[in-house]
Amino acid sequence: MSDPELFRQAFRRHATTVALLTYRNDDGAPVGMTATSMCSLSADPPSLLACINRETRAHPEILGKGAFGVDLLAISQRSIAYQCGTPGRDKLIRPAWLARDAPADGSPRLAQSLAHLECTIDGSYDAYSHTIIVGLIRSVWLNPVEAPPLLYHGGVCGQRVPAAGRVERFHWEIGGE
Numbered sequence: 001m002s003d004p005e006l007f008r009q010a011f012r013r014h015a016t017t018v019a020l021l022t023y024r025n026d027d028g029a030p031v032g033m034t035a036t037s038m039c040s041l042s043a044d045p046p047s048l049l050a051c052i053n054r055e056t057r058a059h060p061e062i063l064g065k066g067a068f069g070v071d072l073l074a075i076s077q078r079s080i081a082y083q084c085g086t087p088g089r090d091k092l093i094r095p096a097w098l099a100r101d102a103p104a105d106g107s108p109r110l111a112q113s114l115a116h117l118e119c120t121i122d123g124s125y126d127a128y129s130h131t132i133i134v135g136l137i138r139s140v141w142l143n144p145v146e147a148p149p150l151l152y153h154g155g156v157c158g159q160r161v162p163a164a165g166r167v168e169r170f171h172w173e174i175g176g177e
Contacts, residue, residue: 018081018150018157021050022069022093022108023062030093030108033058034085036152037130038070046137048117051130057091059131063124068135069107070117074147077112081150081157102141109141114149116141 020032037051048070052059062068073081077097084091093108102109102116109116119135126132150157 032084071113073150
């Protein structure tokens with residue numbers, strides 16, 4: 001395959017929950033990086049994979065810290081995903097987004113996320129333009145409030161629309177009945 005745009009278009013058809021990798025920068029400020037290339041690896045030991053482009057500011061910071069958090073985002077956190085996922089933008093996590101009851105010695109945890117996974121880096125492997133990070137999950141926080149996940153699909157962040165809703169929206173958009 002030689003067409004990177006065709007590759008991107010194919011994977012835009014893969015729906016996934018948007019995750020925010022969280023860490024503290026050298027000044028101790030909470031920072032986030034939106035990631036859609038993250039998945040579970042094993043339940044024994046609890047672990048995950050996260051892929052980070054080596055050209056991002058987050059790459060050397062996360063690898064240098066040896067630890068990071070993963071927040072699975074709810075639909076209400078779309079603005080956070082865009083803030084932390086737009087190239088060249090400030091990636092600082094706003095104080096209003098943070099959980100007040102999160103441990104001070106861990107990675108930043110978002111107040112409204114669906115879950116937060118506290119990870120240490122067990123290994124990393126360079127693959128083409130990215131580094132694959134193996135994170136050992138040291139603790140898990142689950143939000144007791146159920147909320148719909150923020151999904152990445154078709155190049156945008158949103159939520160799953162049931163088939164009936166898609167048909168209704170399609171007819172409305174083309175002026176049908």
